[in-house]
Amino acid sequence: MSSSTTSPSPVVHQVSASRGRVRPAYTLMCPENLVENALPHLTGVVAKPLATPRALPARFGEYLLEFEDGGHSTRPLGAGFENFLYVLEGHLVVTAGTDTSYPLEPGGYVFLPEGTEFGVRSAGESRALWVKRRYDRVDGVAAPEPVAGHVDEVTHHPDDTIGGTYAPLLPDDERYDMAMNFMRFDVGARFRMVEVHHQEHGLYMLAGEGVYYLGDDHVEVSAGDFVYMAPYCPQSFYATGSARPSYLLYKDINRDGF
Ligand code: UGY
Ligand code: MN
Numbered sequence: 001m002s003s004s005t006t007s008p009s010p011v012v013h014q015v016s017a018s019r020g021r022v023r024p025a026y027t028l029m030c031p032e033n034l035v036e037n038a039l040p041h042l043t044g045v046v047a048k049p050l051a052t053p054r055a056l057p058a059r060f061g062e063y064l065l066e067f068e069d070g071g072h073s074t075r076p077l078g079a080g081f082e083n084f085l086y087v088l089e090g091h092l093v094v095t096a097g098t099d100t101s102y103p104l105e106p107g108g109y110v111f112l113p114e115g116t117e118f119g120v121r122s123a124g125e126s127r128a129l130w131v132k133r134r135y136d137r138v139d140g141v142a143a144p145e146p147v148a149g150h151v152d153e154v155t156h157h158p159d160d161t162i163g164g165t166y167a168p169l170l171p172d173d174e175r176y177d178m179a180m181n182f183m184r185f186d187v188g189a190r191f192r193m194v195e196v197h198h199q200e201h202g203l204y205m206l207a208g209e210g211v212y213y214l215g216d217d218h219v220e221v222s223a224g225d226f227v228y229m230a231p232y233c234p235q236s237f238y239a240t241g242s243a244r245p246s247y248l249l250y251k252d253i254n255r256d257g258f
Contacts, residue, residue: 018033019220019225023214023215024230025214025230025234026228027051027056027227028214028221028226028227029226030224030225031225034050034064036048039063041074042065042074042077042120043071044067044072045065045066045067045068045071045072045122046065047063047064048063048065049062050062050063050064050204050228051202051226056228057200058228059133059252060132060133060202060250061130061131062129062130062132062204062226063130064127064128064204065129065130066126066127067090067092067125067128068122068125069122069123069124070121070122071121071126072120072122073118073119073121075119076117077118077119077120078117078132080134081133082112082113082114082132082134082135082144082177083112083132084110084111084132084178084180084250085109085110085118086108086109086180087104087107087109087128088129088206089106089126090122090123090124090125090127091122091126092104092120092123092126092128093122093123094119094120095118095120096110097117100146104148107152108148109149109150109180110146111144111146111147111169111170112146113135113145113146114134114135114143131180131250133177133178135177138174138255141175142175143175144170144171144175144176147170151167151169151182154167154168154169155167156184162183162189162191162192162237163185163186163189163190163191163192163239164184164185165183167181167183169181169182172254174254176254177253177254178250178252178253179250179253180248180250181248181249181251182206182248182249183247184245185208185210185237185239185244185246186239187239187240187242187243187245188239188240190236190237191235191236193236194234196233196235197231198231198257199252199253199257200229200231200251201228201235201249201251202226202227202228202250203226203228203248203249203250204225204247205226205245205247206223206248207243207244207246208222208241208243208245209222209240209245210222210237211237211238212235212236213235213236214229222241
C-alpha cells in the first residue's frame with residue numbers, strides 16, 4: 001500500500017520577514033517595523049518616529065503618538081517649529097497659547113504656526129500624527145495663521161491626474177510652506193502620470209490598500225504604513241484591495257527649494 005502521508009511542516013517564525021525597506025529615494029515603514037520611543041515632556045504617550053532628518057534628507061519630522069487614557073504633555077511643546085496634529089483614533093484636546101483649546105475627534109486636525117506652543121491631553125486612549133518643521137520664512141511674506149478643522153468639513157476636489165480626490169487641510173497661499181492633503185481613491189483608480197517633483201512627502205496610509213510605484217520599485221502599501229518620499233522620487237499610486245484607500249500627505253510647498 002502506498003502512502004502519500006506528508007509530515008506536518010514545522011512552524012517557522014521568520015523574524016526577518018518584513019515589508020519595511022529603506023532606499024535612497026524612499027522608505028517604507030510598516031506597523032510591525034515601528035519601535036516604541038519616548039519624547040520629552042510627554043507622559044503616558046508612546047512615540048513612533050516615522051520620519052526625521054537623522055538619515056533621510058527630510059526637512060520635517062513625523063511621529064505616530066499613542067496615548068494611554070489621560071496621556072498628556074507636561075509643559076508646552078513645539079517651540080521653534082510649526083506643528084500639525086491629526087487625530088487617527090480617540091479624542092485629544094490640544095491647547096494653544098494660554099486660552100485656545102481644540103477638542104479633536106478622528107479626522108480632526110490643528111496647525112499652529114511657529115511661535116505658538118501647544119499642550120495636549122488624551123481623553124481615553126487615542127492615536128495621532130504629529131508633523132513638525134522649521135518655518136521657511138521669506139522676506140515680505142506674512143506669517144501663517146493657526147488652522148483647525150475636520151476632513152469631513154473640507155472640500156474634496158476631484159483630480160484626473162491622480163484618479164481620485166484631494167482635500168487640502170491648510171490654505172494654499174504663500175504664507176504656508178507646507179501642505180497636508182487628504183487623498184482618497186476609488187478601488188482600481190490610478191495616477192495618470194508618474195510625478196517627479198522637487199518637494200518631499202510623508203505619506204500615512206489611513207485606509208485601504210494599493211501599490212506605490214517609487215523610483216525603480218513597486219511596493220504594496222496598506223492602512224497603517226508610512227512612506228517617506230525624498231525630493232525627485234518618481235511616484236504614482238494604484239488603488240487595489242476592496243475598500244477605498246486614503247492617505248494623509250505632507251508636502252513642502254510655495255518655496256524655491258534652497
Ligand atoms: O501633490 C502631490 O504631489 C501628490 N499628488 N503626490 C502623491 O500623492 N504622491
Ligand atoms: Mn507627489
